[in-house]
Amino acid sequence: MYERKRIYILVKTYPTISREYSELVCTAGILEDGGWIRLYPVPFRKLELEQKYPKFSWIEVEVERNTADFRPESYRPNLASLVVEKKSKTPNWNERNKIIFKKQKVYTNFAELIEPAKRSNVSLAIFKPTKILNFIAEKVERDWDPKKLASLKLLSQQLDLFKTAKEIENEFKLVRKVPYKFSYIFQDDSGNTTTRMIEDWEIGMLYFNCLKRNNGDEQAAISDIKNTYFNKLLKRDLYFFMGTMLQYHKIMDNPFIIIGVYYPPANLPPEQLSFSF
Numbered sequence: 001m002y003e004r005k006r007i008y009i010l011v012k013t014y015p016t017i018s019r020e021y022s023e024l025v026c027t028a029g030i031l032e033d034g035g036w037i038r039l040y041p042v043p044f045r046k047l048e049l050e051q052k053y054p055k056f057s058w059i060e061v062e063v064e065r066n067t068a069d070f071r072p073e074s075y076r077p078n079l080a081s082l083v084v085e086k087k088s089k090t091p092n093w094n095e096r097n098k099i100i101f102k103k104q105k106v107y108t109n110f111a112e113l114i115e116p117a118k119r120s121n122v123s124l125a126i127f128k129p130t131k132i133l134n135f136i137a138e139k140v141e142r143d144w145d146p147k148k149l150a151s152l153k154l155l156s157q158q159l160d161l162f163k164t165a166k167e168i169e170n171e172f173k174l175v176r177k178v179p180y181k182f183s184y185i186f187q188d189d190s191g192n193t194t195t196r197m198i199e200d201w202e203i204g205m206l207y208f209n210c211l212k213r214n215n216g217d218e219q220a221a222i223s224d225i226k227n228t229y230f231n232k233l234l235k236r237d238l239y240f241f242m243g244t245m246l247q248y249h250k251i252m253d254n255p256f257i258i259i260g261v262y263y264p265p266a267n268l269p270p271e272q273l274s275f276s277f
Helices: 093-100 110-120 146-157 165-171 201-213 218-235
Strands: 003-012 016-018 022-031 036-042 058-065 074-084 124-127 131-139 180-187 193-197 239-244 256-262
Touching: 003 036, 003 093, 003 239, 003 256, 022 239, 022 256, 036 058, 036 124, 110 124, 110 256, 124 256, 131 218, 180 201, 180 218, 193 256, 201 218, 201 256
Parallel strands: 036 074
Antiparallel strands: 003 022, 003 058, 016 022, 022 036, 058 074, 124 239, 131 180, 180 193, 239 256
């Protein structure tokens, strides 16, 4: 049964492709009562323009528990009911902090983060690293899985017969695949070190923006990204929004990856400092 919820958006992962749903984005946010919620599946680029929610905006949407996902925060949205509230053009970090940290524990220790994930399938959390050691980029496959692409082609052939070839092409036009995996290497408060992948929309779009600015030079683009994530952001009050991957939640010792980076100013009033990629 669907129920209407008001959600403050904190996370949009970079789009992936699915054999069943085409392009998908995993969205996570904070409810009015301070609890986490995950919305999936969301074919974000197919939403109506007025429904394309930015980070740090409130939305209202009808949701129901996603029974195919054992993680308690996971809900399936009724996208036809999605309404985006107007977002302020000026970042108000104090307001964001009040919403985000209203009831959420900020973890600083890996063992304490992982324990509720194993005990109660908790899959979303806020983590504050004690020390950032490095930011790395590793090459991955440059193209999407051909089997998934074939499934999308078949799906496109099953669409409304009244759609034109151009409309079908536009609906299933693929997002570009980022040919690198970006990760932070960092320590917790006990000195333990881990490497966690970053899988959010911002870093994917930053890669292509940097690539364009550097006339297609990938190494120069990666250097610019590292300058942002390892130099600029480390001067701010850095937090990670952590999430687990469904297929690895129960089998990996540490199933969390970084699904969003939160970087309010350090020691400066929010009205004196704004920042964007």
